[in-house]
Amino acid sequence: MTSAWARADAGQSLVEMALMMPMLLLLLIGTIDAGIAVNSYVTVTNASREATQYAIQHPTAAPAAIASAAVARSAPLQEASITVTTSYHNGATFVPWPAGGLPSGNPSATYVPVRVEVAYPWSASTILVGRFVQAVTFRGVSTMEALW
16 A cells, blocks of 8 residues: 555655756756867867977978968867967067078077967857856967977
8 A cells, every 4th residue: 555655755756866967967068168169278288289290390491381381280169260379589589480581501500499389269069158257368489499
């Protein structure tokens, strides 16, 4: 025989699930967006390292070639949104990378620091999370020395 208590608790699980489901979905979506954000940051950082490596191996490369090396290493990101800035240290400060690359034939044969910065604007992929997290720009900066 079924007691009155058992019949009264029949809808309790449904009500509890209805109350908790929005919070669980928000947690799941937030976790996915956080994973995408971390992936974007790591990709931008690695792209700057790869582009810097390319720049020191090809000192006569044009800035567009260095930017292409960075974009080629940023596969899951939107290529049109990536900004690449390349510079080298001229002895006093960092200056923009020349269009023809570093001039060859430096008689002192010194190490020159080369810096590549890759920037990517990131925003949450869902409107729900986007209301709580503002858009940020991830920047990856890498500096290596090239024999000049």
